[in-house]
Amino acid sequence: MSTMVLPTAADPAVSVLAAGLAQVPQMDYRAVLPVLVVLGAACVGVLFEAFLPRPRRWLWQVALTVAALLAAGVALYAYLGDAPAQGVKTFAGTLSIDRPALFLWGTLLVLGLGAVLLIADRSVEPGGYFVAQAAIRPGTQQDRAQAAGANMHTEVFPLALFALGGMMVFCAANDLLTMFVALEVLSLPLYLLCGLARRRRLLSQESAVKYFLLGAFASAFFLYGLALLYGYAGSVKLADIAAAAGGTNRSDTLLFAGLGLLAVGLLFKGSVGPFHTWTPDVYQGAPTPVTAFMAACTKVAAFGGLLRVLTVAFKATSWEWRGVLWAVAIISMVIGAVLGLTQRDVKRMIAYSSVAHAGFLLIGAIALTEQGLSGTMFYLLAYGFTTLAAFAVVGLVRTGEGEATHLSQWAGLAKRSPLLAGVFTFLLLSLAGIPLTSGFVGKFVVFSAALADGMAPLVVIALVMSAVAAFFYLRVIVLMYFSEPAADGPTVTVPGVFTAAAITLGVLVTLLLGVWPAFALDWAGSGGFAL
Amino acid sequence: MTTGLVLAADAANAAGAVSTGEAVAFWILGPLAVLGGLGMLFARNAVHSALWLAVTMLSLGVLYMIQQAPFLGFVQIIVYTGAIMMLFLFVLMLVGRDSSDSVVEVLRGQRLAATVLGIGFAVLLVSALARALSLVTPIGLAGPNANGGNVANLGQSIFTDYLFPFELTSALLITAAIGAMVLAYTDRHAPGGKKTQRELVIARFRGEYARPSPLPGPGVFATADSVATPALLPDGSVAPESLSEIIEATSTKRLSEDIAEVSGNVPAPDAHALGGANGTGHRNGSARPGLPASTGTSGSAPGGEEAP
Numbered sequence: 001m002s003t004m005v006l007p008t009a010a011d012p013a014v015s016v017l018a019a020g021l022a023q024v025p026q027m028d029y030r031a032v033l034p035v036l037v038v039l040g041a042a043c044v045g046v047l048f049e050a051f052l053p054r055p056r057r058w059l060w061q062v063a064l065t066v067a068a069l070l071a072a073g074v075a076l077y078a079y080l081g082d083a084p085a086q087g088v089k090t091f092a093g094t095l096s097i098d099r100p101a102l103f104l105w106g107t108l109l110v111l112g113l114g115a116v117l118l119i120a121d122r123s124v125e126p127g128g129y130f131v132a133q134a135a136i137r138p139g140t141q142q143d144r145a146q147a148a149g150a151n152m153h154t155e156v157f158p159l160a161l162f163a164l165g166g167m168m169v170f171c172a173a174n175d176l177l178t179m180f181v182a183l184e185v186l187s188l189p190l191y192l193l194c195g196l197a198r199r200r201r202l203l204s205q206e207s208a209v210k211y212f213l214l215g216a217f218a219s220a221f222f223l224y225g226l227a228l229l230y231g232y233a234g235s236v237k238l239a240d241i242a243a244a245a246g247g248t249n250r251s252d253t254l255l256f257a258g259l260g261l262l263a264v265g266l267l268f269k270g271s272v273g274p275f276h277t278w279t280p281d282v283y284q285g286a287p288t289p290v291t292a293f294m295a296a297c298t299k300v301a302a303f304g305g306l307l308r309v310l311t312v313a314f315k316a317t318s319w320e321w322r323g324v325l326w327a328v329a330i331i332s333m334v335i336g337a338v339l340g341l342t343q344r345d346v347k348r349m350i351a352y353s354s355v356a357h358a359g360f361l362l363i364g365a366i367a368l369t370e371q372g373l374s375g376t377m378f379y380l381l382a383y384g385f386t387t388l389a390a391f392a393v394v395g396l397v398r399t400g401e402g403e404a405t406h407l408s409q410w411a412g413l414a415k416r417s418p419l420l421a422g423v424f425t426f427l428l429l430s431l432a433g434i435p436l437t438s439g440f441v442g443k444f445v446v447f448s449a450a451l452a453d454g455m456a457p458l459v460v461i462a463l464v465m466s467a468v469a470a471f472f473y474l475r476v477i478v479l480m481y482f483s484e485p486a487a488d489g490p491t492v493t494v495p496g497v498f499t500a501a502a503i504t505l506g507v508l509v510t511l512l513l514g515v516w517p518a519f520a521l522d523w524a525g526s527g528g529f530a531l
Numbered sequence: 532m533t534t535g536l537v538l539a540a541d542a543a544n545a546a547g548a549v550s551t552g553e554a555v556a557f558w559i560l561g562p563l564a565v566l567g568g569l570g571m572l573f574a575r576n577a578v579h580s581a582l583w584l585a586v587t588m589l590s591l592g593v594l595y596m597i598q599q600a601p602f603l604g605f606v607q608i609i610v611y612t613g614a615i616m617m618l619f620l621f622v623l624m625l626v627g628r629d630s631s632d633s634v635v636e637v638l639r640g641q642r643l644a645a646t647v648l649g650i651g652f653a654v655l656l657v658s659a660l661a662r663a664l665s666l667v668t669p670i671g672l673a674g675p676n677a678n679g680g681n682v683a684n685l686g687q688s689i690f691t692d693y694l695f696p697f698e699l700t701s702a703l704l705i706t707a708a709i710g711a712m713v714l715a716y717t718d719r720h721a722p723g724g725k726k727t728q729r730e731l732v733i734a735r736f737r738g739e740y741a742r743p744s745p746l747p748g749p750g751v752f753a754t755a756d757s758v759a760t761p762a763l764l765p766d767g768s769v770a771p772e773s774l775s776e777i778i779e780a781t782s783t784k785r786l787s788e789d790i791a792e793v794s795g796n797v798p799a800p801d802a803h804a805l806g807g808a809n810g811t812g813h814r815n816g817s818a819r820p821g822l823p824a825s826t827g828t829s830g831s832a833p834g835g836e837e838a839p
Contacts, residue, residue, distance in 0.1 A: 153713055189710075251663040
């Protein structure tokens, strides 16, 4: 660094660097290698778009994306053995790569791989789930011409990688500024991906606009909270905020106003409670692989960030804010469970189920104990795989016009395809939290952590709401098995290799975490955040 | 050592003292900013609103500079006022400055509720901030402005402390660029791609489209400069195909004169030539006091392009 700046040392600003007053940040490249691989592969994918002829892009992009995720996974695994137990802070303390961050990275990479397999699938829908040219207006003659073609926007692969990279940074960000940039990096590609569906394009574009507008508002809330917290603590670093909140006679107004606004931004991304309004519309309108990606990975990132903010920066003041988050968790569970009952669309139903699950996750997140942390992270892992596979199954039930998502079309599906109905039943049972599935273990560890932390009333409410939510999962099962199929009902597409792999992955992990959760629980509980 | 010197020099600043020049500038710029904000709220015309907002932003930018934050001040002016506000104005001009928001209350009592809640929120915010900031001892500007000044220190933080978020921003920019291309670019060689002008004409005359000619454009240069103005047919009726589905068109009432003129109801075919002024005067006098009758009734006169 100094050799670089010495020739121009006459400049006062540069001489500062030369004199060594400015510290060049320590960069632990090995620790952040998974993130760098993912983001670097996204950039290479953009170059593919620029230089490869259109017919060859799909193959190259899929190969690159899968290879990048595998390489990032290998890098993560190789680092895991040498990683210090208390974690590493690198890049001048902007990233904190500790045990929870590594666990969440692993979760994100595996879930991202499943989502990418779904995105890459071209067997269920000829040409893939994505539109060939998004700029063509829906419903026009040109649109009909392109719908029949077998092309798709292969930009979705680098976009998905960018989103995934943003999520990984979000989980590890140790100051609010990095967290905000990561929030935008993960959101922007998702807004785009939502609007690129091949079928029902207006619905898809509407969902993208809704998500974009509401997401921009949520980001503004986050930023406002960040500004107030900076005003309070004089720093955006989480540790400095914790230190400032620890023992001063300053007015708490800025602290709690800042925390409140910050929490709105985070809870929005996790589709929690009263900040969930975008969830059903966006989950319904977005292309199903993107919905799966959002439902699984965005939730991991949002709760990973929330856990870190609450644990590292606001643990000392938890007595003041915990009541508010209690209320938010209750509202989220009630909204998800009760409104989920009234849904007539499978994708919307799973969307409301995700709101209810966000409430359960929040219970673990506000426990602020080691048990709560590991329980929440395990729940994220389990829920991600289950919901990924559930959306993949939803994508298989189709009519000539696209996916048949209305519940009435699912009547008697077990008679048409016993295998699909069986798989979906298993996934719904896991979402409901029946024993021998990962959903049960996830709920068990989260609720027991909450009980140990003295939140018994909340756990009782959560159990009641679990029972209510189980009702609408069971209703779908009853519909599939005990109704007569309609004559003009949907057909079940035989999935290609990619979708079959994603569903198999989801179902196997759901089963595995249900019967033998110890290894994942051990890993999730292997250490706390680097303070 | 240098830091110590600067600290001593800025001791007055650190104590929160405000110099006379700064106070004068504040009392000029502060009311201007508030005025701009109010003007933005109460201006009827969307373009005026945008310009009022630009006044507020400019005042804030200058205030930042006076408070020894030159980088922030210039960014405020260049990025917000220069780029974002002007983009906003472009959009307004494209959509048509005539088209304004509907003033019908969709939700009953919405405006009252919004006013009460807005004032309540403002009171809450001001009192909370006042309480929060009254007990705080200002850190002063010594730290941020030491060693080469504010801008140099910002640059230094970007490349040291905040290197990672700064680099991460590039991912954001790449995403934005891809997004713009994905949403806007059509490949004319792909199936369903855009046709060239020539192919389009041939296809039209072969009957592949509903009509051989393009849709009539809006009546932009007839009497107004907005795409919201519908085109008129020879009999004075509005050409329905010239109306955009997504933009609310100028109401027919405001076009009544043009319609009357096109349909030949005006009893003076040679109005702009000699003595037709009294024939159309009262008609124009009520709606367009500013224009002479001759320009008001002549569709071909250059003056007809200007509409109030």
